[in-house]
Amino acid sequence: MDLSAINPTILIASLMVASTPILLAAIGELVVEKSGVLNLGVEGMMITGAICGFAVAVETGSPTLGFIGAAVGGAVLSMLFGVLTQFLLSNQVATGLALTLFGLGLSALLGQGYVGITPPATAEVNFGPLADIPVLGRILFQHDFMVYFSIALVAAVWAFLKFNRAGLILRAVGESHDAAHALGYKVVYVRLMAIGFGGACAGLGGAYLSLIRVPQWTEGMTAGAGWIALAIVVFASWRPVGVLLGAYLFGGVTVLQLNLQAAGLDKIWGIPLKVEYLSMSPYLITILVLVIMSSGRGRASLNAPAALGKSFHASS
Template sequence: MDLGGINPAVLVASLMVASVPIMLAAIGELVVEKAGVLNLGVEGMMIMGAVCGFATAVETGSPFLGFIGGALGAMALSFVFAVLTQFLQANQVATGLALTLFGLGLSSLMGQGYVGIKPPLTDVVPFGPLADLPVVGRILFDHDPMVYLSIAVIAVVWAVLKFSRMGLILRAVGENHDAAHALGYKVTRIRVLAIMFGGAMAGLGGAYLSLVRVPQWTDGITAGAGWIALAIVVFASWKPWRVLIGAYLFGGISVLQLNLQAAGARIPVEYLSMSPYLITILVLVIMSSGKGRSAMNAPAALGQNFHASR
């Protein structure tokens, strides 16, 4: 079955791959924002994850260690953000933007020796005969482990936030940090941990870009994926499963525009490649125009610094 030269099964399978980086980064940011912290440095953390993951995988020859390295590298950068905003009370928006710029510069420096190298290949999970099923096999059983991991992370975050005490405390801290403090919860510690989780997820997403999706190292490899991840969190109105939908939607658009280009659609390439970003802006405008609802679901203490005074 072909639609204008585009095979739907291949399209779905490739959009699942395309959305892994933004999905991981977005679910990490969702946890951070649920704890009441706005970290705009997702782009910077992703690209640090991309370069650290790439370097680790190339040096060790193991993509698995590469992903670990990517997560750790981005987590280290997010820790800088945590120290600045949680202990030194720096403004979260400014610090987040600085983090992005810093990450872009540092990754470019670190990646200088790695341009033009091929990373070790990340294997597909062997499902045996399942992968040979028509359509379903191509869509569901023919991916690398990170695709399944990203969906698992969504499920785990959803369950933890909804059912566990840890999730309840996290939400409480993001909702009203003064009340949480009065009840004896360690607001700063919880937020630092959330920020580092967000960093690790962004790092995994970034490493996926350089190790699987592209796969090689170039400067500015993330190309705005971190910003899309931030938009997805708002689009999802801070609900984990909607992050999945949002990521597939945005991933789908970017895959579709590539396919349309390849199929020789008579729209100038520039319009097609700007379309995911255009849609991001459009979605954000629509989401925020319906005042009350989506605004109400935002964590009430989002972006506010907490200082335990009297």
């Protein structure tokens, strides 16, 4: 057996599809955590987005409306978390976990009538002649719009946090809510907006699963993707570029190892491949690369927002 059984252009194209749901959820969670809120409910918001997007797309016949519905669904669910943690000052960890359980149950209920339905197909963006360029055309110019949107979103979040005054305020709130409050910023509202953004992104990620990657609705279909997204934010030490790299690495190695297995490869360059090691490789490689990348600057652990997970009340 040799590597020729695997077509590298199709492989790269499919790894981008496999990575997009985690990427969307992770970039949303990054913004939430940058504002000093730890929302462990990503899984619940993803699955709710998956069914909201699926239902809207099936009912209207439009995948675009489906994605909008997913973003709204995820954001609305996240507001539940927002109200509980920001106004009623509940514990963020417990509330986030509860949000996951709630989302899983709610989505199962909403999805009762949608099992076994095929959603409307999402068209590829038409780049005209660009799509016909050999190799590059397949890799870069034959995707659905969400793939481009997710990458653009990462760039936008990066620019927002780095160059924008509002981004600076968001980071200030995440680093020291007392100082931000003393300067007159509305800590709770900034955080609510961040939570809503995170919910919308998670919802989009979930809908990408149910509308494009699988495509179908199945109860519990996120199967832990939300937790992977949470882990990637930490291992990327809260940097958008790191999130992009982490998500693509994880998705990429997952798809690659499945392709290696399907091709029946038992060794590459003389190194024997064992299925059991291949299966754990997405987790290992992603963690390893992100840890090494952050340790280069020697401040991996210092990069966490200082007020992460702490409740804020103006009286304190």
